[in-house]
Amino acid sequence: MMTGMVSRAAWAGALLALTGMVWAQTVRIEDPWVRGTVAQQKATGAFMRLTAPENMKLVAAESPVAGVVEIHEMAMDGDVMRMRAIAALPLPAGRPVELKPGGHHVMLMDLKRPLSAGETVPLTLVFEGANGQRVRQDVQARVMALGGQHGGAMAPGGHGAHKH
Numbered sequence: 001m002m003t004g005m006v007s008r009a010a011w012a013g014a015l016l017a018l019t020g021m022v023w024a025q026t027v028r029i030e031d032p033w034v035r036g037t038v039a040q041q042k043a044t045g046a047f048m049r050l051t052a053p054e055n056m057k058l059v060a061a062e063s064p065v066a067g068v069v070e071i072h073e074m075a076m077d078g079d080v081m082r083m084r085a086i087a088a089l090p091l092p093a094g095r096p097v098e099l100k101p102g103g104h105h106v107m108l109m110d111l112k113r114p115l116s117a118g119e120t121v122p123l124t125l126v127f128e129g130a131n132g133q134r135v136r137q138d139v140q141a142r143v144m145a146l147g148g149q150h151g152g153a154m155a156p157g158g159h160g161a162h163k164h
Contacts, residue, residue, distance in 0.1 A: 027052045027091065027127050032141035034108065035101075037115045044115060045072075046106040046123060046141050047099045052091035059088045059134070060126035067110030069123075074103055083107070088128070117145035 032048035050058065061069045070085040081102075089104055091097050099105045106123065115121060120140040127135045 026135070027056065027125070027137060029125070029137065029139050030096075032123070032139050033144045034115060034121045034141045036117045036143045036145050037111060038146070039114055041114065042111050043107065043109045044111065045101065046108060046121070047101065048139070048141070049096050049098050050091055050125075051096045052093060052127070054093045055130050056091045056093075056127045057088040058091060058125060059128045061106045062124045062126075063108055063121060065112055065115065065121050066108035067112065068108075070107045070109070072105050072107040091127070115143045117143055119143045 028051040030049040030051070032046065034046045035044045037044050046061075046063075058071055061071060063069050071087075071089050072083050073086050073089075074081055074083055076082075085107070086104075089097065089099075097104070106125075108121075120142055123139050123141055125137050125139060127137065129135070
C-alpha cells in the first residue's frame with residue numbers, strides 16, 4: 001500500500017518537473033509583425049524580437065498563409081547583399097535577438113493570398129534547446145502596411161535577390 005503511494009507521489013513529482021522544463025523553455029516573443037503585400041506578391045518577411053531563457057535555436061517556422069516558411073539571413077556575396085535560408089538561428093540565453101528588415105527574418109513564401117495592413121498572421125515558431133528538445137510556440141503577427149512604421153532596409157517585396 002505504501003509503495004503505491006510513493007510511486008504516485010514520485011510520478012506526480014516527475015510530471016511536475018517535466019512540465020516545469022517545458023515552461024522554462026518558453027522564448028519571449030516581442031513586437032511580431034509581417035510586412036503587408038500587394039496583389040500578385042508571393043513573398044514577405046516576418047519580424048520580431050526573441051529572447052530565450054537558455055541557449056536555444058530557432059529551427060523552423062510555419063504559417064497557414066504561406067506554402068513555404070524559412071528562416072533567412074542577409075549576407076554579403078561579393079559586393080551584393082543577398083538573402084538566403086539558414087538551418088537555424090542561435091538564440092543566446094537572455095540576449096534579445098532582433099529579426100528585422102535587412103537582417104535575420106522569417107520568410108513567408110508562396111503566399112496563398114495578399115496580406116493587408118491591420119490583419120494578423122498566425123505563425124508557429126519551432127525552437128530547439130541545447131538538449132535537442134523542440135518546443136513550438138504560436139504567435140499572432142500584425143500585418144503592417146508597406147512603408148509603414150516598421151519600414152526598413154527591405155524594399156517592398158524585396159526578396160528577388162534570393163539564392164536557392
